[in-house]
Amino acid sequence: MAVETTENGNGPSTLLDVRGLVKYFPIKRGFFRRTVGTVKAVDDISFDIREGETLSLVGESGCGKSTTARSIIRAYEPTAGEILFKTEDGEAIDLAQLSLVEMRPIRRQLQMIFQDPFSSLNPRMNIYEIISEPLLVHGIGSSSEREDRVAELLRVVRLRPEYMRRYPHAFSGGQRQRIGIARALALNPRLILADEPVSGLDVSVQAQVINLMMDLQDSLGLTYLFVSHDLSVVKQISNRVVVMYVGRIAEIGTPQELFDSPKHPYTAALMSSVPKPHPSQRTKRYVLEGEVANPANPPTGCYFHPRCPFATDQCKVEVPPLVKSKDGRYVSCHRADEIELTAN
């Protein structure tokens, strides 16, 4: 069922190649915790991330963005699929097949940044302890070397090294998020998975963190998997975007492609729902009817068909595969080639 998303999945430019990733959660009920159903949180998705790019996952709440990121770092056990990661020696290894012990040295190269800068930092540890913890865990450096490294990392995220002995409560939301970034950078990772890294921040400090992330990417050659429900932020930071709907991929493209010429009806609806930045652009909204499907009990065929204005009988029964179109874009819609869509 998985669809090839790259001709040369192991080619030099691909850092991570996710193929046919599936993650189901059992629904347990009653005294004996019997399994009474399955949440199809991630349901056979394939995409690749190229070295040095920012690839974003977008879609409505519950569509499986966080589950995808967590499965990649093996915080969740994937139900099926391959997660091919190119190591520093250029060899592609399938993270899904590794034991947790084998995974440990690789985990250094993949780091996660979380949404909530308030709960993701241990309040009883000072900034030095928080940032140096990954170094300590991996037995890296003497204590004075670690201190130098923490000072360097603090400078990188534009915080004063003198603050090293302070505790998280003494910092604002934006500063805490930068501390989280410094910690994630401690082990020189190659791939950073950032799950809603600016959603918990006041709008006036979001730009500080986004600019920092882009600058670090340029100077350190980082690759980002960026998860967000804020499409404007996604448009700003991403090279390519994966649009998800109920655990599946609707479309993959550059932000400009998805916004200017969406090919999947869901992408068009999503983009059209984004508020226009100036009142003169107010138009008749394309309002998507109905509610997002339940991943524990998804519709047949194309998961989007109950809300799709273009649905045909075929859509009700056949799952549309993610296919590469002539212009190199990926869309999963039976009618992608025949319908005209705009996002505005």
Added chain:
Amino acid sequence: MSEKPAGLDAEPVISVRDLETHFFTDEGIVRAVDGVNFDVHPGTTMGIVGESGCGKSITAKSILQIVEAPGRIVNGEINYRRGSGETVNLLNYESGSGNMRAIRGGDISMIFQEPMTSFSGLHTFGNQIDEALRLHTNLAKQERFDLAVDWLARVGIPNPVQRMHEYPFRFSGGQLQRAMIAMAMCTNPRVLIADEPTTALDVTTQAQILDLLQRMQEENDMAILFITHDLGVISEIADEVTVMYLGKVVESGPVFSFFDEPKHPYSRALQTSIPSMFTSSRERLPSISGSIPHPQNRPSGCAFHPRCQSFMEGTCDVGEPELVSVNEEQEVSCFLYEER
């Protein structure tokens, strides 16, 4: 290009003057709302925009006198113009008085930031909407039921009759928000206060709700006070905008002037630092330095001065600027515009 709604020329239905609501906490006084002024006109939408903690919700709750202790309205007027043309200062009514109860949920309805807080988990949705109708209309039981079902259908909730017998926790986030709108609207209010009604929702659901509110406004000439921190939402639905920072109004005016010619340095900085769908990929946006101070460490003078690009030493950190008119439409509180 900018059609101005007729309502903006009419007498305001709500006129807030010098409102001050403070919290008397053990650590000291938090001046959550610190001298706020604005008008809401019939059939139009006033957007109140500002970041977390600037006093938007407390302003809204002050209008209905539902501020929780240790908060207290310490000064100001909330002038409400009745349908008859008579104007009353709502603050002359006791919070628990019959007059105030008739206004609250009747003339003026509110949709809250967290939908679950406005519903009880112990009663069915039907019982709760019936309570509102019993208080504010003279309808008989069956008429109330029919009206409630009608509203549920109008806000787009499937199987409304069945939903009347269900408990609110069975509703999804979007449905709960819609149910709350139905409950707020069923008494045919003249003013709707909507406190971040879409912040917790996906953009697709947000578009549905904004669409719904606008259609309802057109139908009954209702005034909306729309609270949000999202400038995109303001640009979509507001006719006028009031910008708050640390309990004060820093700028107000029609939505077009606000986007075309923001006057306050905070309004300008916000507009240039937030990405939009027209921001190109990988573009760096100018960021605002620093962060919002805690209200108890309110900076001296103009509270925005430590983050302001136009900061004038000896002026901005010393005196407090007043909200003054800079042209026929816009008001700003900033020393750049005050004659010294």
